[in-house]
């Protein structure tokens with residue numbers, strides 16, 4: 001079992017030292033998809049039989065989800081990138097608050113808990129660095145399936161109405177093609193009585209990956225890859241062995257690492273249909289992309305020029321690559337406009353890139369960029385997972401060294417980030433921040449925050 005504090009504390013006290021003007025070569029290996037793995041782990045609660053999940057990345061988010069499931073009685077063992085899950089003894093229906101607030105994706109457990117046990121108690125996941133992240137679409141869907149949902153003091157209590165044992169199939173239309181809401185409703189509907197349709201469903205590859213796993217467990221889901229999903233409820237689901245898809249966001253991040261350092265690089269394995277919009281934009285801004293064997297892509301950056309992007313649900317340009325792509329645009333020739341439409345606060349990287357000398361004007365969620373080749377390394381802090389990746393990429397190409405803090409964000413979504421880049425020629429070291437003795441003492445005596453003492457990096 002992992003202690004959340006220990007995981008967070010370690011990364012919080014660390015920083016990366018990144019040497020700039022870097023050239024990459026060789027290849028960057030892509031791990032399993034974080035945003036598949038998390039929901040696949042929740043889906044394992046739908047059966048009493050053993051589930052084996054392969055190609056699961058080693059990330060703090062996966063550790064958090066494992067800790068949550070173990071606290072509820074599930075047995076989980078890990079061997080390298082495979083999880084062996086035995087959900088037979090899953091009995092506790094109250095998710096621990098402090099863990100839910102660390103990992104929003106733990107909210108994915110509400111659907112399976114309701115479907116299998118008929119009840120669930122889960123803290124309302126709050127907002128996070130990128131937005132308010134409401135769950136109203138999840139709740140609306142579960143209510144349509146016959147759940148009674150009460151929210152008192154940020155605790156959601158859900159159970160199945162008038163003593164029925166099962167949820168009831170329903171026709172549900174989402175106001176927004178929410179990935180999480182689609183996945184919550186999908187999982188709950190697999191064990192409902194009757195047929196469920198979801199209109200305006202999310203079409204992200206991770207949703208399709210979940211559908212493939214559920215169908216391999218005996219679910220009857222059709223329409224994957226389209227905005228209309230149909231689920232015929234069944235009485236029970238069996239165990240399975242399922243391999244998660246490669247992480248398209250990590251792959252996109254590594255392709256952008258090649259582009260921003262003007263390096264020819266192999267990246268893979270990828271499923272290129274998961275990256276169509278990203279590959280189009282990389283080609284449009286001046287990169288040649290060649291398909292290689294074993295699902296690798298070769299990227300050959302030429303002269304990089306500014307292009308405009310607007311994020312949108314799949315198959316549009318993914319919001320998770322908006323920050324890394326903006327880093328690339330700050331080094332491109334000419335102007336570009338980046339418009340974020342999915343999350344309302346996903347521009348934390350802008351101020352850090354501006355501190356490196358990037359020319360960005362931000363107006364709400366629209367960034368106007370004038371590219372230059374004058375980025376300078378400096379002390380930087382990542383404010384969320386993808387912003388952290390973005391400033392790390394910018395540091396690779398800038399002049400001089402950068403110190404990057406906020407690694408507890410980065411370690412949530414990128415497995416062995418600096419090790420993989422160093423294997424391709426980067427020069428990045430991970431260091432422990434030295435808190436000076438005086439501050440350490442005041443920290444321990446709890447005087448720190450009162451005295452407003454600034455901690456010094458190493």
Ligand code: EPZ
Nearest residue numbers: 035105133134135136137138176178179180181320342343
């Ligand atoms: C998933 O988050 C991913 N996380 C996110 O990845 C990703 O950015 C996002 O999908 C969009 O692709 C996981 O899969 C664990 P949404 P999710 O529900 O499900 C609004 C990363 O960096 N909305 O599609 O939370 C919401 O406010 C993370 O890896 C409602 O209004 O995304 C947002 O504006 C970040 N009501 C929009 O929909 C709801 O009930 C998209 O959210 C649900 C969502």
